[in-house]
Amino acid sequence: MFKLELKLAQKIFLVVTIFAWSFFVFQPVEASLSELRGKAWWGGSLGYVYFNCLDDVIGDQLDVEYNLCGGDGTKSEAECVPPDYAYHFFSTGCVSLVHGVYIDESGKMSGSAWNHAKGLISFEATTTPDSAIPDRSMLSANCPVCFADPNCWACYNEANQKAYGWGRSTVDGNWLRLDGTETPQVQIKNWNDASSTIPYYDIVAGDFIGTASSALGVLSFNCLTESGGNCATRNYKVYIGNLQVGYMSAPNWGYSEACAGGARKVVLKWYLKSGFQPYTAYGNLEQTAYRVIVNTSDSTSTPVFDSGKLPGSADQLVCPGSLCAWSPDYETNYYWWVQLWDAADQPTELYQYKYNSVSDTDGDSDTNNQTFTTYKHEFPSPFMSWTPYDVSESVGSPVEFASYSATTSSRFYTSASPSSGIDCTTPDCEYLWTVVNNEGTLISNPTAATTSITFMQASTNTIVTLKITDLDGYFCSRAEEMSINYGLPLWREVKAE
Numbered sequence: 001m002f003k004l005e006l007k008l009a010q011k012i013f014l015v016v017t018i019f020a021w022s023f024f025v026f027q028p029v030e031a032s033l034s035e036l037r038g039k040a041w042w043g044g045s046l047g048y049v050y051f052n053c054l055d056d057v058i059g060d061q062l063d064v065e066y067n068l069c070g071g072d073g074t075k076s077e078a079e080c081v082p083p084d085y086a087y088h089f090f091s092t093g094c095v096s097l098v099h100g101v102y103i104d105e106s107g108k109m110s111g112s113a114w115n116h117a118k119g120l121i122s123f124e125a126t127t128t129p130d131s132a133i134p135d136r137s138m139l140s141a142n143c144p145v146c147f148a149d150p151n152c153w154a155c156y157n158e159a160n161q162k163a164y165g166w167g168r169s170t171v172d173g174n175w176l177r178l179d180g181t182e183t184p185q186v187q188i189k190n191w192n193d194a195s196s197t198i199p200y201y202d203i204v205a206g207d208f209i210g211t212a213s214s215a216l217g218v219l220s221f222n223c224l225t226e227s228g229g230n231c232a233t234r235n236y237k238v239y240i241g242n243l244q245v246g247y248m249s250a251p252n253w254g255y256s257e258a259c260a261g262g263a264r265k266v267v268l269k270w271y272l273k274s275g276f277q278p279y280t281a282y283g284n285l286e287q288t289a290y291r292v293i294v295n296t297s298d299s300t301s302t303p304v305f306d307s308g309k310l311p312g313s314a315d316q317l318v319c320p321g322s323l324c325a326w327s328p329d330y331e332t333n334y335y336w337w338v339q340l341w342d343a344a345d346q347p348t349e350l351y352q353y354k355y356n357s358v359s360d361t362d363g364d365s366d367t368n369n370q371t372f373t374t375y376k377h378e379f380p381s382p383f384m385s386w387t388p389y390d391v392s393e394s395v396g397s398p399v400e401f402a403s404y405s406a407t408t409s410s411r412f413y414t415s416a417s418p419s420s421g422i423d424c425t426t427p428d429c430e431y432l433w434t435v436v437n438n439e440g441t442l443i444s445n446p447t448a449a450t451t452s453i454t455f456m457q458a459s460t461n462t463i464v465t466l467k468i469t470d471l472d473g474y475f476c477s478r479a480e481e482m483s484i485n486y487g488l489p490l491w492r493e494v495k496a497e
Helices: 002-021 137-142 255-261
Strands: 034-043 047-050 101-103 109-115 119-122 154-157 162-169 175-177 211-214 238-240 244-249 266-274 289-295 316-319 333-341 385-387 390-392 398-400 430-436 452-454 459-469 475-485 492-494
Touching (some): 137 154, 137 162, 238 266
Parallel strands (some): 390 475
Antiparallel strands (some): 034 101, 034 238, 047 109, 119 162, 162 175, 244 266, 430 459
């Protein structure tokens, strides 16, 4: 009887303590914020650190192993069996204790996580003077916006996807460093695997990995990256809980695509910063719908195109295409936005494209990273013809080209004539002929001559390629296969007039 009364007294004391904490912790969620969810593992008697009150156990959801095994965390989950589970309380999350951790668009972290032994772990200087932080030097180089804010202790750097700075226990003042000496450093698996320093490819976008350091021991953010991987024993992770777009790209329409499918086309792509979480314990944040807006001005009012809400989990929209009746104009700068809906049919904010650079397919000609620019005109149309089909000539002698007719000649385009072709004559067009055999060996000297090339050896299944470049540097190529043999006196082939 005494043992049962002691456990009940411990639980009542815990509920009262949680209720008291609820008066000074509240962080409203805004559309532009990334909301952290899940739990991290501090080990030993400290147990888990919860990053949102919706995930709390021991405090708001008392039907868990540590509460039922005495509250000290010294017993394993396997030891937490009846009769220890015979008596317990339950409380709905985010009622008696409201807390959460957030990242804004500039990367600044705010709010508080919670641990049953160390109370709230604050990631912002709300009550403690900024001078109390042990070391802010790393913020200057990695998170300058945070460094300039005296109320900012921790941040996320989108460029390298890593977290920097500090959290602090409100119970005893112990500091937790996100970019400490432990490896891997705390970071988020983001949209771009190619630039990510995270080698764990089965981790989805929006999940954290790595460990923070403290005087009380390391804090692991993902069981997959805990030493040796320990998800069979403890299944936990911290992740971005609300559907977020991490990156957008356009026009994604290079020279080869423009040569094959025309210049007036764009592919608008977006990549998730967070999204579908495969573990049912963390809910389903899968994208279920999307909307794309395009405009020639920096405004969503009276756009040139608005897709409306389209069902599905697509990560791109092709225009023009089956879901997009709009065709972009030549040499025009466009702004664009995307909005997503999650499995609960909750919409995100409208995310605006802001990532254009000279490395993109449009070359960022207007130097505005919020726009993409369409091509000035159509691309050149190379044409070649020859007779007879099996070409024969002595090795080393020139081979002259002759077209079938002028109406099927190669053509080029200009801004004054963006869609009406003009016969390709020098110096308006630059020609380049190359010939390789079926083993990929070059068997002619590449030449800009418009009427003849010289073969260095005979070959079957020969590939002859004609590349034409116009005055704006746009180029297209056309390749044809033919056989080149010895013996016959002449081979004719060509560009048309």
